[in-house]
Amino acid sequence: MRFRLVSTAEELETLLPAWAELWSRAARPEAMASPDWLSTWWKRYGSGRRLAVGIFYEADQLVGVAACCLRTFSYRPGLHFRRLEMLGAGDDESDAVCSEYLNLLAQRDREQAVADAFAEHLAAGAFGPWDEWVLEGASADDPMGACLKDAFARQRFALEIQETTQAPYLRLPGSWDELVASLKKKKRYTLRSAWKAFLEWSGGDYRLEHATDAESLRRGQDILHQLHADRWQSADRSGVFASARFREFHAEMIEAWQPRGLVDLCWLSVRGEPVAVHYSLRLGGKIYFYQCGRKVGVPGRVRVGIVMLRLVLTEAMAVGVREFDFLGGAARYKSLFTRTSRSIVTMRVARGWRETARKAARGLIDYWRGHG
Numbered sequence: 001m002r003f004r005l006v007s008t009a010e011e012l013e014t015l016l017p018a019w020a021e022l023w024s025r026a027a028r029p030e031a032m033a034s035p036d037w038l039s040t041w042w043k044r045y046g047s048g049r050r051l052a053v054g055i056f057y058e059a060d061q062l063v064g065v066a067a068c069c070l071r072t073f074s075y076r077p078g079l080h081f082r083r084l085e086m087l088g089a090g091d092d093e094s095d096a097v098c099s100e101y102l103n104l105l106a107q108r109d110r111e112q113a114v115a116d117a118f119a120e121h122l123a124a125g126a127f128g129p130w131d132e133w134v135l136e137g138a139s140a141d142d143p144m145g146a147c148l149k150d151a152f153a154r155q156r157f158a159l160e161i162q163e164t165t166q167a168p169y170l171r172l173p174g175s176w177d178e179l180v181a182s183l184k185k186k187k188r189y190t191l192r193s194a195w196k197a198f199l200e201w202s203g204g205d206y207r208l209e210h211a212t213d214a215e216s217l218r219r220g221q222d223i224l225h226q227l228h229a230d231r232w233q234s235a236d237r238s239g240v241f242a243s244a245r246f247r248e249f250h251a252e253m254i255e256a257w258q259p260r261g262l263v264d265l266c267w268l269s270v271r272g273e274p275v276a277v278h279y280s281l282r283l284g285g286k287i288y289f290y291q292c293g294r295k296v297g298v299p300g301r302v303r304v305g306i307v308m309l310r311l312v313l314t315e316a317m318a319v320g321v322r323e324f325d326f327l328g329g330a331a332r333y334k335s336l337f338t339r340t341s342r343s344i345v346t347m348r349v350a351r352g353w354r355e356t357a358r359k360a361a362r363g364l365i366d367y368w369r370g371h372g
Contacts, residue, residue: 001056001057001058001063001064001113001114001117002056002057002058003054003055003056003057003117003121003126004054004055004057005052005053005054005055005126005127006051006052006053006054006055007050007051007052007053008051009042009043009046009051012039012042012051012053013039015035015053015055016035016039018062019035019055019062019065019105020034020035020036021062022062022063022064022065022105022107023035023105025107025108026105026106026107026108027106027108027109027111027143028101028142029283029284030100030101030102030283031101031262031281031282031283031288032088032099032100032101032102032137032281032288033088033099033101033102033103033105035065035067036253036256036257037088037099037253038067038087038088038099039087040249040252040253040256041087041088041097041099041249042069042087043252044245044248044249044252045091045097045245045249046069048071049069049070049071050069050070050071050128051069052068052069052070052084052127052128053065053066053067053068053069053087054066054068054118054121054126054127056114056117056118058110058113061107062107063106063107063110063113063114064104064105064106064107064110064113064114064117064118065104065105066104066105066114066118066127067086067087067088067105068084068085068086068087068127068133069084069085069086069087070082070083070084070127070128070130071083071085071090073090073132073134075358075361076361076365077361079354079357079358079361080354081131081132081350081354081355081358082128082129082130082131082132083130083131083132083133083134084122084127084128084130084132084133084134085133085134085135085136086102086103086134086135086136086137088102088137089102089134089135089136089137090134090136094238094240094243095240095242095243095245095246096240097246097249098137098327098328099137100137100139100167100288100327100328100344101137101138101139101142102135102136102137102138103135103138103139103142103144103145104118104144104148106144111143111144111147112147112150112151114147115144115147115148115150115151116147116150116151116154118148118151119148119151119152119154119155119157120151120155122155122349123155123157131350131351131352131354131355132348132349132350132351132355133348133349133350134346134347134348135346135347135348136164136346137328137344137346138344138345138346138347139167139342139343139344139345140161140163140342140343140344140345141342141343145161145345145347148347149161152349157349157351158349159347159348159349160347160348160349160350161345161346161347161348162345162346162348163343163344163345164328164344164345164346165328165329165330165344166328166330166341166342166343166344167325167326167327167328167329167341167342167343167344168326168334168335168337168338168339168340168341169323169324169325169326169338169340169341169342170313170323170324170325170326170337170338170340171322171323171340172313172316172317172321172322172323172324173317174317175314175317175318176310176313176314176317179313179317179337180192183337187336187337190306190336191306191310191336193301194301194302194303194306194307194310195307195310197299197301197302197303198302198303198304198307201270201298201299201302202270202271203271205270205271206268206269206270207268207269208266208267208268208311208312208315209266209267209268209269210264210265210266211254211258211265211266217254217255217258217265220265220266220267220277221247221250221251221254221265223267223274223277223293224241224265224267224277224279224291224293225241225247225293226293227267227274227275227276227277227293227294227295228240228241228277228291228292228293229241229242229293230293230294230295230296231293231294231296240291250279254279257281261282262281262282262283263279263280263281263282264278264279264280264281264282264287264312265277265278265279266278266312268304268307268308268311273295274295275294275295275298275304276292276293276294276295276304276305276307276308277292277293277294277308278292278308278309278312279291279292280312282321285320285321285322285323286321286322286323286324286325287312287316287321287323287324287325288325288327289324289325289326289327290327292305292308294308305333306333306336309333309337313337324337326338328344
C-alpha cells in the first residue's frame with residue numbers, strides 16, 4: 001500500500017475531490033467525518049497545529065485517509081507531549097465543534113488493511129515525531145476500532161479505549177402516533193400534555209419554517225444565534241455561538257451543505273415570533289441533531305423545545321428518515337424519547353520516556369490524594 005503525507009493546506013485542497021469520493025465508498029460515511037467538515041474545521045481551528053494527513057493508495061486508487069494534525073499537549077505537572085490527533089477534535093471547550101464518529105476513513109472491506117498501514121507508518125515516524133496518538137469522538141461500535149486494536153498490537157502498541165459519553169439515538173417508525181405508542185405511559189402523558197399546553201398557549205397560530213435560500217439561511221442563523229444565546233445567558237453562560245470562529249465554521253458549512261440537502265435549519269414561530277430553533281445534519285436516511293435554541297420567558301408548562309422536536313420528528317418520519325441521533329451528552333429531554341445509545345470513546349496510543357514520566361506522575365498524584 002503506497003503512502004503519502006499531506007502537510008500543507010494547498011495539498012489538502014487538492015486532495016478534497018478524491019477524499020470525497022472515497023468517503024462515499026466507505027462502509028460508514030459519517031457527516032462529521034466528511035472531508036467538507038474536516039477541511040473547514042482545519043481552516044477555522046488549525047492555528048497552533050501542523051497538518052499531517054496520511055493517505056493510502058492501492059495502485060492508483062485512494063483507499064484510506066488518516067486525517068491527522070500535530071500539536072503540543074500538556075499533562076500535569078508540565079509534561080509536554082507531541083500529540084498526533086484527528087482533524088475535528090481537540091477544540092477549546094468554550095467553542096468546541098464536538099465532532100463525533102471520527103475515525104480513520106477506509107474503502108469498504110479495506111478497513112483492516114488501512115489500519116495496518118496506518119499503524120506501520122505511525123511506528124516508523126512517517127507522520128513526524130510523536131509521543132501519543134489520540135482519537136476523540138469515536139463510536140465504540142465502529143468496526144475500525146477493532147481493526148486499529150489488532151494493527152497496533154502487531155506494532156507492540158497497547159491501544160487504550162475510554163468511554164467519554166453516550167450518544168442517544170432513536171430508530172424512527174412510520175409516524176408520530178407509532179412513536180408515542182412505543183413509549184411508556186408516563187412519557188406518553190408528558191408528550192401529549194406538552195402538545196396540549198402549546199396549542200392552548202399559541203392559540204393554534206404557529207408555523208414551522210425552513211431555511212431554503214440565501215435570505216432565509218441568514219435569518220435562520222440569526223435566530224439560531226439569538227435563541228441559543230438567550231437560553232444560555234439565562235444560566236449565566238454565553239453559549240458557543242459567542243465565538244467568532246464557531247459561527248464562521250457553521251456559516252460556511254450551512255452555506256455549502258443546505259443546497260445539497262445535508263443541513264436542516266428550521267424554526268418554530270408563534271404569532272410571527274420565533275420561539276424555538278433546530279439545526280441538524282442529514283445524511284443517508286439519518287438526522288444528526290446538532291444544535292438548538294429556545295425562547296426564555298415562555299410559561300413553564302409550554303415546553304417549546306419538546307414541541308419543536310415533535311414537529312421535526314413528524315416531518316422526518318413522513319419522508320422516511322430511519323434514525324434520529326441526539327449525539328453525545330447527557331440531557332433529560334433525550335431520555336424522554338429513547339433509552340438506546342451508543343458509547344462515544346477516546347482511543348489513545350503512547351510511547352517513550354514522556355509517557356513513562358506521565359504514568360509515574362499520575363501514580364504519585366493518586367497516592368497523595370489517597371493519603372491526603
